[in-house]
Amino acid sequence: MSSESRTADGAVRDRMAGVEPAAGVAKPDPILKASGVRRSFGGLTAVDVGHLEVQRGTITALIGPNGAGKSTLFNLLTGFDRVDAGEWSFEGRRLNGLGGHRVARQGMVRTFQLTKALTRLTVLDNMLLAAPGQSGEGFVGSLLRPRWRHQEEANRERAMELLARFKLDAKRDDLAGSLSGGQRKLLEMARSLMVNPSMVMLDEPMAGVNPALVQSLLGHITSLRDEGMTVLFVEHDMDVIMGISDWIVVLAQGSVIAEGRPEDIRSNQEVVDAYLGAHHDEPGASAPGSGEEA
């Protein structure tokens, strides 16, 4: 597997050295910690996570069958939904009760499963909007143009660098709504970087993207990690997940049922059960370790 060859670079794998592949296990240097996070909709418990830590500087994948609560957990952690119980912290600061915009300002920026390009703004404006701490952003401050002009210029430069990195610089003056689905994903990722996050949360970054672009998105995600950023992402494509993840967290029916490196997860009986149903009985099934418990 490609992950084996990448382990040669060592640095990343070392971060997880000695961590037991078990649900809720403590990490050596967690950037995000959550415990007892619970959310139910009516009688249905969508998320009930006992304990979860995300290691700094790694790519962590959040996987699970449909309806496992991945997106709900994302929404809870990023302040887009309210928890019923539990607490979580980012870089040691409690995030309970903070709204989505304040979580983003702490340095944890998310993207969305259904891409949210600001369609009737230009690509460049999409980028500029995301720059943090703009003095022209206040109602009164906006009228004092000389005071924000220089900052705007600096932001514009940084935006163009990011756009160039994501190969969108030629599109700077196009409306974001005129971009293709894949380009919108790229724009959304570039835009989230404009906030200067220490952690990005990507909700299905590969959904609906053509295979050629998937490779380029993967490249971008690993390079974010190599620059020291922490990436947590939700994805369904198993090749993608096994290929780039340093650590995988498996969610089923709202709870973390397993954690580990890709090779641990691939051979984990509970994970296979969660995906295929606990009582599958296919004689000679190709899924690893299946068939005994039927």
Added chain:
Amino acid sequence: MDILTISLETAIGPIAAVYVLAAIGLNMHFGYTGLLNFGQVGFMLVGAYGVGVGVGTFGLSLWVAVALSIACAAVLALLLGIPTLRLRADYLAITTIAVAEAARLLYRAEFARPLTGGVYGRQSLAAGFYEANPIPPGDYGVGDFDFSANQLWLMLVTWSLVGLALLLTAALMHSPWGRVIKGIREDEDAVRSLGKDVFVYKTQSLVLGGVLGGLAGAMLAINQQNITPDQFMPQVTFYLWAMLLLGGAARTFGPVLGPMLLWFLLTAFDESLRQLVAAGALPFIDGSDIGALRHAFVGLALVVLIVYRPQGLIGDRKEMLVNVK
């Protein structure tokens, strides 16, 4: 020629300017921020009654009364916005239309009569305004156009307010503040995920547009010199919407062009019909039917607009064609 002159006079007259001012406020709400305000007339009502109650009931100076109008509009915006702006867009729409109509009923109620004059409203409100008129008395005009000194003074002040409102909105919309506002119109969750406090921005926009509506109401009170609650019916809001969409939303001059053009067309329509009726050319129409036909005409104009030019006269077709969301 006569019809043309009257129509043009209406298009540049003080009433058109009042509608322009209110439409600029609505453009801030809907055109830029995407707020569905179906109660702009409510802001005009509290603005007009700032002057009506300030001057008519308490005998304040007109300028203090106008400040009262602005304060009332700002308070109304906060009352509307604080409970609804955290919710989905439709809640604001429902609330504004209901509150605007409830406010009209409240202001005309019998128990409010000592303050607002009830159904009779307030009279003689503009003496202070015309005392301040620096233009020497007399008639002014070019060709067939003819305005009195007082009319000219009123137009000068109202259109100056329009100019200031345009400068303010243009400056705001070409700043990072305006970028966030337009971002909220496109997708407020995306803007929130980038660290912007969407609620604060929406509230600021609602207050600014509401205050412009309130100023429009104050100028309306000054223009008419008296006000009654029943001139603030819900259809005023829908005229404003028609005007804004006709001119082109999210454009600086859209809310200027729309009201001027619609007032021109309405007056031309009314006058033509009236003259035809007077000449006996339309025996099946009575003079009193013209008002009803006018509504039908506005409806027809809107249908034609939506079919042939959905982005409005000076709207951006490119923006319109982008698949929104």
